[in-house]
Amino acid sequence: MKKTVIRISCFLILLATVLNITNHIFKVKYGDGIYGCTKFYELEDNTVDVLFLGSSHAFEGFNTGVLWSDYGMATYILAGSDQPLWNTYYYLKEALKTQKPELIVLEGYLTTYQREYIDDSRIIKNNFGLKWSGDKIDSIKISAPEERWGEFFLEYVQYHNRYTELSREDFLPDQGKALYRDWKGFGCNMNTSRLENRDVSYVTERVPLYQKTETYYRRIIELAQENNIPITVVISPYAEITEEQQKLYRTAEEIAAEYGVDFKNYNLCYQETELDFATDAADGGHLNYKGSRKFSEAVGEYLKNKYDISDRRGDSRYQSWENNAEFIKEQIDNQILTETSDMESFLSQVGNGSYSYIISIDGSCHSGMEDVKAIMDTFHISGDEHQGIWYTDMDGVIWYSGGAEAEKYIKPDGHDICMRRVWREDTADYANTLVVDNTEYKKVVNGVNITVYSSKTQTIVDSVGFDADDLFCLIR
Amino acid sequence: MQFNSTHFMLFFPIVVAIYFVVPKKLRSIWLLVASYYFYMSWNPQYALLIGFSTVVTFLCGIGIERIKSRTEEYLCVGRGKIRAAYVLIIALVVNLLILIVFKYGNFILELIDYGMQIFHIGNFNRRTNLLLPVGISFYTFQALGYVIDVFKGRIKAEKNLIRYALFVSFFPQLVAGPIERSGNLLKQIRSVENIKLWNARRVTAGAILMIWGLFMKMVIADRISILVNMVFDNYRMYGSTELIVAAVGFAIQIYCDFSSYSLIAIGSAGVMGFELMENFNAPYFAVSIKDFWDRWHISLSTWFRDYLYIPLGGNRHGEVRKAINLMIVFLVSGLWHGAAWKYVAWGGIHGVYRIAEEMLSEPYNRVCKALKVKTACFSYRLLQTMVTFAMVTFAWIFFRADTIRDAFRFIKRILTKPTPWLLFNGGLYNLGLDRVEMNILVFALLLLFLVDYVRYAKKQTIDIFLLEQNIWFEWAVIIVLILMLFIFGEYGPSFDPQQFIYFQF
Numbered sequence: 001m002k003k004t005v006i007r008i009s010c011f012l013i014l015l016a017t018v019l020n021i022t023n024h025i026f027k028v029k030y031g032d033g034i035y036g037c038t039k040f041y042e043l044e045d046n047t048v049d050v051l052f053l054g055s056s057h058a059f060e061g062f063n064t065g066v067l068w069s070d071y072g073m074a075t076y077i078l079a080g081s082d083q084p085l086w087n088t089y090y091y092l093k094e095a096l097k098t099q100k101p102e103l104i105v106l107e108g109y110l111t112t113y114q115r116e117y118i119d120d121s122r123i124i125k126n127n128f129g130l131k132w133s134g135d136k137i138d139s140i141k142i143s144a145p146e147e148r149w150g151e152f153f154l155e156y157v158q159y160h161n162r163y164t165e166l167s168r169e170d171f172l173p174d175q176g177k178a179l180y181r182d183w184k185g186f187g188c189n190m191n192t193s194r195l196e197n198r199d200v201s202y203v204t205e206r207v208p209l210y211q212k213t214e215t216y217y218r219r220i221i222e223l224a225q226e227n228n229i230p231i232t233v234v235i236s237p238y239a240e241i242t243e244e245q246q247k248l249y250r251t252a253e254e255i256a257a258e259y260g261v262d263f264k265n266y267n268l269c270y271q272e273t274e275l276d277f278a279t280d281a282a283d284g285g286h287l288n289y290k291g292s293r294k295f296s297e298a299v300g301e302y303l304k305n306k307y308d309i310s311d312r313r314g315d316s317r318y319q320s321w322e323n324n325a326e327f328i329k330e331q332i333d334n335q336i337l338t339e340t341s342d343m344e345s346f347l348s349q350v351g352n353g354s355y356s357y358i359i360s361i362d363g364s365c366h367s368g369m370e371d372v373k374a375i376m377d378t379f380h381i382s383g384d385e386h387q388g389i390w391y392t393d394m395d396g397v398i399w400y401s402g403g404a405e406a407e408k409y410i411k412p413d414g415h416d417i418c419m420r421r422v423w424r425e426d427t428a429d430y431a432n433t434l435v436v437d438n439t440e441y442k443k444v445v446n447g448v449n450i451t452v453y454s455s456k457t458q459t460i461v462d463s464v465g466f467d468a469d470d471l472f473c474l475i476r
Numbered sequence: 477m478q479f480n481s482t483h484f485m486l487f488f489p490i491v492v493a494i495y496f497v498v499p500k501k502l503r504s505i506w507l508l509v510a511s512y513y514f515y516m517s518w519n520p521q522y523a524l525l526i527g528f529s530t531v532v533t534f535l536c537g538i539g540i541e542r543i544k545s546r547t548e549e550y551l552c553v554g555r556g557k558i559r560a561a562y563v564l565i566i567a568l569v570v571n572l573l574i575l576i577v578f579k580y581g582n583f584i585l586e587l588i589d590y591g592m593q594i595f596h597i598g599n600f601n602r603r604t605n606l607l608l609p610v611g612i613s614f615y616t617f618q619a620l621g622y623v624i625d626v627f628k629g630r631i632k633a634e635k636n637l638i639r640y641a642l643f644v645s646f647f648p649q650l651v652a653g654p655i656e657r658s659g660n661l662l663k664q665i666r667s668v669e670n671i672k673l674w675n676a677r678r679v680t681a682g683a684i685l686m687i688w689g690l691f692m693k694m695v696i697a698d699r700i701s702i703l704v705n706m707v708f709d710n711y712r713m714y715g716s717t718e719l720i721v722a723a724v725g726f727a728i729q730i731y732c733d734f735s736s737y738s739l740i741a742i743g744s745a746g747v748m749g750f751e752l753m754e755n756f757n758a759p760y761f762a763v764s765i766k767d768f769w770d771r772w773h774i775s776l777s778t779w780f781r782d783y784l785y786i787p788l789g790g791n792r793h794g795e796v797r798k799a800i801n802l803m804i805v806f807l808v809s810g811l812w813h814g815a816a817w818k819y820v821a822w823g824g825i826h827g828v829y830r831i832a833e834e835m836l837s838e839p840y841n842r843v844c845k846a847l848k849v850k851t852a853c854f855s856y857r858l859l860q861t862m863v864t865f866a867m868v869t870f871a872w873i874f875f876r877a878d879t880i881r882d883a884f885r886f887i888k889r890i891l892t893k894p895t896p897w898l899l900f901n902g903g904l905y906n907l908g909l910d911r912v913e914m915n916i917l918v919f920a921l922l923l924l925f926l927v928d929y930v931r932y933a934k935k936q937t938i939d940i941f942l943l944e945q946n947i948w949f950e951w952a953v954i955i956v957l958i959l960m961l962f963i964f965g966e967y968g969p970s971f972d973p974q975q976f977i978y979f980q981f
Contacts, residue, residue: 001674004676007676008676014951014955015955022959026963154482156962157482157967157968160962160965160968163912163963
């Protein structure tokens, strides 16, 4: 009997281990809802000073890097895509189990939500990240109709058939992305849509909030006040605000006033933020990297003046926020680099990040040519070598081959990079090749090819060619 | 409550846990309560019907035995035998009437309507809207088998209604078999108090069968059904290759679907200490149609043999009578599967196969002998297996098609619309299963082949085979099967769950 019990126990432990590993690989890891929770749970207790809650308007609007580097605020955005306020309420309950922030900022876009339940993918994104507890059960119960609770309680059922979409990210810690190492919830949107600013300040009418939405809006405020934590409601600016939404915001403002809570609608403060949706909008609902910077500067100023929030810069406990800010800055520098369209702007921007470069002079082009010389001077490469392939950073050349055949393999941050210079019989000339993770990077046959790698974001940032046959215009 | 539902995944452990700890005398009551709960989870009203059938056959069994107990009158005068036969007839009529009304009611009304139209008597456009109770064909046959056994003196009538009701409604095999015999299951229920529950080997064997059954259902049957349904539902859009693939696919689907139910039934009963009869024995390894029916749905085949074929005279009255009896049995078997002509046609095709096999076997053997064909070698057996599989698959087309006319059109397109290039250009990946899904299916079919080959060659079921291996192999296989179930099983919100096909019968 004893032997049987041991045998069965060993089998069950083994089975549970295998299933647990499988579950970790298969579970969904969306950044817009689930992974925000994962990283939140990794935070040291009581380190978050400003907790942002809300929907995508929150995690694409509040730039945690700017709030840190400009104001020293240790912020975290615990938000989810299209997150209804009932889920926000349970996110807040969950957050308060480990954190005691100095301020809670509720991004109030979802006060305009007018339905009983949201779509399945949003139910998943706004519930599956939470750890199992009575609050999570309540959150699922309020998120879905009763007859469908089973589908969301048995999470594995929802994602077991992801086997067709499994990728490297599913097997590595932090999904193998530098982004998530010190992530604080900000999703930097790099798109730009040319839109116009809308003025809705003339709308003074009020319409009632949807009952369920209002109930949880009030509960969020009450929960913060019960915990003696100041709370403020902020509406992020977005291009496609409607009159109907503004009427709802007016009601939300009135409800906030009932509780003595500050309410700030940035759709009415374009002068303060200097936002221009011709350049600052990612789409009709969200700010892009430029817009979020302007908005976050304004919000930071507002919060600093209105509330007593600690400045944590220089505190070694908060190194993670420093790293996060540097990462976001690099992300934006990367984006700006990729938006350059000529040699001059490219060369002026290319020195900004933590970059290394692989440069090759190909075809009949050589460093004696004026434009080529200008390029090589930017990278501090002397003009002695007329052709070849260089691996360099701003401190100097790391590897170079310009004569005989040669090849160099490097493995920065898990990537496989191969630089090669080989003799080709068909052209009776040397050819330079660069292959990164099985993808060849070469933009021009006759000219200068430059590939930029960022050690901070651990990505190929840009790959351009300057075409000697076309006045060294930039080819991307 | 299907075996592959979360409802059953909760229900079964709870039932087993309580069954293991309740006092011995309460075991049968507990299992009866669980069985009725299981059955009523489809529709509570169904319980009235099974309850009525149970009470009628229970009383008839007791009635027959009482008449028989007056030994002198029964044996010498013969009147008692006639009275017992009357009681048997009451049981048969009541149960078959239930079956006819609920299962064949609309089929009969359609026939009447059709007949009236032929003779220009007018229209009789009426249909019943009675719901077909799940598993009605299974439990009525099981109950009838019991009454006949009592009449034949093969078993003593059960005096305890609870035990008898449990025999009729035992939840593992209630809705899709195996159709148990009173000589097996009722005897075990009578001694349920004596079952030694804490037997790790038996429980493990039962669990292995359940896991393998779920694998066959959720990984193979429900996956291949996507392809089968797509082609059969739109067969006019496809050519020979797709149609043949779909027909073969359906042969695999129905085997995995039905066999899986039986395996889960046998396994779950095994966990509780009951031994149910085997229902499938590597049927697609059969080398003849007779061999196929010795391996396919064994509990039904033997039921028809014992309660229909032999009473009709079997093979005791010459070749012609034997052929007629065979045809009757297969036509009734076809009708048992469903109230539609296509099932009758399917049964008829198998009847023709069997009769032809009987009639041609001698001349065929003589030809083989004359041509010196080696019949004791692998290649000959392989050919026999392939021909048998092709014949069975051909008959399945009638079973799966919507109507007999559709089946003929389906076959006509196989013959007239050749599309062999689809075997080479990847066109088969456009039938609902992409390359990944097809690879998973092929791997699962390879496992199925291995398990069936072990059953065929070593005469061992998967549970016995695994329990004889080293522990690392046993555990590895079980864990791989469970993992494949969890990952590749067809379930979840994006999946339209397929009912077990045989539930409708």
